Amino acid sequence: MRLSRAILAAASIFTIAASTSASAEGVTVDDLLKDQSTAGDVLTNGQDIRGQRYSPLDKINTTNVASLAPAWVFQYGGEKQRGQEAQAIVSDGVIYVTASYSRVYAIDAKTGTEIWQYESRLPEGILPCCDVINRGAAILGNKIYFGTLDAQLVALDKKTGKVAWRKRMGDFKAGFSYSATPLIVPSKHGPLIVTGTSGSEFGIVGTVDARNVETGELVWSRPTIEGHVGTLLGKPSTMTGKKNESWPGDMWKWGGGAAWLGGTYDPDTKQIFMGVGNPAPWNSHLRPGDNKWGCGRIALNPDTGEINWGFQTTPHDGWDYDGVNEVISFDAGGKKLAATADRNGFFYVLDRTNGKFVNGFAFAENITWAKGLDKNGRPIYNKDNYPGDPKKSKDGKKGKGVFVVPSFLGGKNQMPMAYSQQTGLFYVPSNEWGMDLWNEPVSYKKGAAYLGAGFTIKPIFKDHIGSLKAVDPISGKIVWAVKNKAPLWGGILSTAGGLVFYGTPEGYLKALDAKTGKELWKFQTGSGIVAPPTTWEQDGEQIIGVSIGWGGAVPLWGGEVAKTVKHLNQGSSYWTFKLPKKMAAN
Numbered sequence: 001m002r003l004s005r006a007i008l009a010a011a012s013i014f015t016i017a018a019s020t021s022a023s024a025e026g027v028t029v030d031d032l033l034k035d036q037s038t039a040g041d042v043l044t045n046g047q048d049i050r051g052q053r054y055s056p057l058d059k060i061n062t063t064n065v066a067s068l069a070p071a072w073v074f075q076y077g078g079e080k081q082r083g084q085e086a087q088a089i090v091s092d093g094v095i096y097v098t099a100s101y102s103r104v105y106a107i108d109a110k111t112g113t114e115i116w117q118y119e120s121r122l123p124e125g126i127l128p129c130c131d132v133i134n135r136g137a138a139i140l141g142n143k144i145y146f147g148t149l150d151a152q153l154v155a156l157d158k159k160t161g162k163v164a165w166r167k168r169m170g171d172f173k174a175g176f177s178y179s180a181t182p183l184i185v186p187s188k189h190g191p192l193i194v195t196g197t198s199g200s201e202f203g204i205v206g207t208v209d210a211r212n213v214e215t216g217e218l219v220w221s222r223p224t225i226e227g228h229v230g231t232l233l234g235k236p237s238t239m240t241g242k243k244n245e246s247w248p249g250d251m252w253k254w255g256g257g258a259a260w261l262g263g264t265y266d267p268d269t270k271q272i273f274m275g276v277g278n279p280a281p282w283n284s285h286l287r288p289g290d291n292k293w294g295c296g297r298i299a300l301n302p303d304t305g306e307i308n309w310g311f312q313t314t315p316h317d318g319w320d321y322d323g324v325n326e327v328i329s330f331d332a333g334g335k336k337l338a339a340t341a342d343r344n345g346f347f348y349v350l351d352r353t354n355g356k357f358v359n360g361f362a363f364a365e366n367i368t369w370a371k372g373l374d375k376n377g378r379p380i381y382n383k384d385n386y387p388g389d390p391k392k393s394k395d396g397k398k399g400k401g402v403f404v405v406p407s408f409l410g411g412k413n414q415m416p417m418a419y420s421q422q423t424g425l426f427y428v429p430s431n432e433w434g435m436d437l438w439n440e441p442v443s444y445k446k447g448a449a450y451l452g453a454g455f456t457i458k459p460i461f462k463d464h465i466g467s468l469k470a471v472d473p474i475s476g477k478i479v480w481a482v483k484n485k486a487p488l489w490g491g492i493l494s495t496a497g498g499l500v501f502y503g504t505p506e507g508y509l510k511a512l513d514a515k516t517g518k519e520l521w522k523f524q525t526g527s528g529i530v531a532p533p534t535t536w537e538q539d540g541e542q543i544i545g546v547s548i549g550w551g552g553a554v555p556l557w558g559g560e561v562a563k564t565v566k567h568l569n570q571g572s573s574y575w576t577f578k579l580p581k582k583m584a585a586n
C-alpha cells in the first residue's frame with residue numbers, strides 16, 4: 001500500500017517535472033518529427049519534416065472556403081522589398097518569418113503585432129545569384145536559426161531576437177551565399193542543423209554541412225562533387241566517389257554542385273535527402289562524363305555524413321537543370337517511396353531505402369533535350385539539343401545555339417510541391433517555357449561568374465507559362481492542370497479539407513478543389529506571391545498564412561519572359577486568413 005502510494009507520488013512528480021522541463025527546453029526534435037500531426041504549430045519547412053506540405057486540418061474545406069477572409073496583415077517595411085519566398089514557422093502563438101535582405105520577424109500570431117525584428121548587416125560585394133531572398137527559418141529549443149546572403153548561419157534567442165551564435169558557411173567573396181531553410185535532424189551526436197549553400201554559378205564546390213545546434217560547431221561536412229574529401233568531428237573522413245571517375249582532369253576542383261535548396265528528412269529510414277545543383281561551368285564540353293553528383297539527389301547518413309545512395313536526374317548536365325528540388329517521402333502500395341519533380345521536366349518516384357528508380361514521366365510539355373527515361377531512370381538524350389562546343393566554331397567564341405525546353409528556370413524550380421494523403425496526388429507548381437542557349441569559353445576565376453554560356457528565356461505558349469498540375473505518382477497521369485499567365489514561383493499547400501492553396505505572381509492567393517482543380521476562392525493581396533502558404537489551428541480556428549512580395553529569379557533571369565511580368569509590383573508583407581467567426585462555429 002505504502003509502496004504503491006510512493007510510486008504514485010513519484011510518478012506525479014515526474015509528470016510535472018517532465019512537462020515543466022519540456023516547456024523550458026522549448027521545441028524538441030520529437031516535436032519536429034511529428035509536426036504534420038500537431039495542428040497547433042508549424043515547426044518544419046514543409047509542415048512536415050518529410051516535406052509533404054499536407055495538413056490534416058479540415059475546418060476550412062470545399063464547402064466553406066469561399067467565405068475565407070483576411071484576419072490581419074503585417075508589413076516587413078524597409079525601403080527595399082524584392083522577393084519574399086519564405087514559409088513561416090508558427091510556435092506557441094508566435095510566427096517566425098524571414099524576409100528579403102536577411103531579415104527575421106517574430107509576430108504575435110493572434111494580432112499581427114511585431115514582437116522583435118532582426119536584420120543581419122550585409123557586407124558590400126555579396127553574390128546572390130537569384131534575388132536577395134530567404135526561404136525561411138528553423139526552430140529548436142529556444143532558438144530560431146536562419147542563413148544570410150553572405151553565407152552565415154545565425155542562431156537567435158526566440159524570445160528576444162538576440163544572436164546566440166553565428167558561423168560562416170563559406171566565403172561570400174568566392175560566391176557562397178545562403179537562401180534555404182536549415183534542416184534540423186536527430187543523430188547519434190544529438191540534434192544537428194544541416195545546410196547546403198548557393199554558388200554553382202561562381203564555381204564554388206557544394207557541401208552538405210551538419211552542425212551542433214547549441215554551439216554551431218561543425219560535426220561533419222560532405223562535398224557533393226566527386227574527388228573532394230569530407231570531414232567528421234574535425235578530421236578528414238572519406239572522399240565523395242572516386243577522383244576523375246565522372247570528371248576529367250582538374251574540373252572537379254571548381255565543380256559546382258551547390259545544395260542550395262536545403263533538404264528533407266525521413267524518420268522512417270533515418271536519411272537526409274538533399275538535392276545537388278548544376279556541375280560548373282554550364283559549358284558541358286569542358287567536363288566530359290556524368291559529373292557526379294551534379295544535378296542529382298543524395299541520401300545522407302546523419303551520423304556520419306556518408307552518402308547512402310545517389311540518383312542523378314541529369315547526368316552530364318548541359319542546360320543548368322539543377323537537381324536541387326525537394327525529395328518528399330510517401331508510402332504507396334506497401335512501398336517506401338520518395339518523389340521529386342525536376343527542373344529538367346521529369347517527375348521521378350524512387351525507392352527511398354536505396355535510391356532505385358521506380359517510375360518516371362514528363363510533367364512539363366514539349367521537352368526537347370530528352371526523348372524520355374530508360375528503365376533505370378536515365379534520360380534518353382537528344383544529343384543535338386546540347387548547345388555546341390565553342391571550340392568548334394569559326395572564331396572559337398560562340399558555339400552553335402539551340403532552342404531547349406524546358407528553360408533553365410525549369411519545369412519546376414524552388415517552389416515546393418505538396419502531397420495529399422487524401423487524394424494520393426502530388427500538386428506540382430510547374431512552368432512551360434524554353435530558352436535559346438549557347439556555350440562560350442570560360443575559365444575559373446574566384447568570385448567571377450563561371451557559366452561559359454549565354455541564354456534568352458522565352459514563352460512556348462501564348463496564353464500561359466505557369467501550370468499547377470495534379471500528378472498521380474503511380475500511373476504518371478496528369479489528373480488536372482490549371483494554367484496561369486505568369487510563371488508560378490510560390491509553393492503549394494494541401495489540406496484534409498479537400499483543398500489546394502497557392503499564390504500567383506499576379507497577386508492572388510487561391511484555393512482549388514484538390515480532386516478537380518476547380519477554383520473555389522481567390523483573394524488579391526496587392527503584390528506577387530512567390531512563397532508557399534501554410535496553415536495551423538489557433539484558438540479552435542484554422543488559419544492560412546502566406547508571405548507576399550514579387551521577386552525571385554524570374555524578373556532577373558527571365559529574358560523575354562521577364563518583359564511579360566515587368567508590370568507586377570513589389571511588396572513585402574505577411575497575411576493571415578480565417579473564416580468569419582459565425583461560419584467557423586458551424
Ligand code: CA
Pocket residue numbers: 034035036037038039040041042043
Ligand atoms: Ca505541427
Ligand code: CA
Pocket residue numbers: 200201277278320322
Ligand atoms: Ca544553377
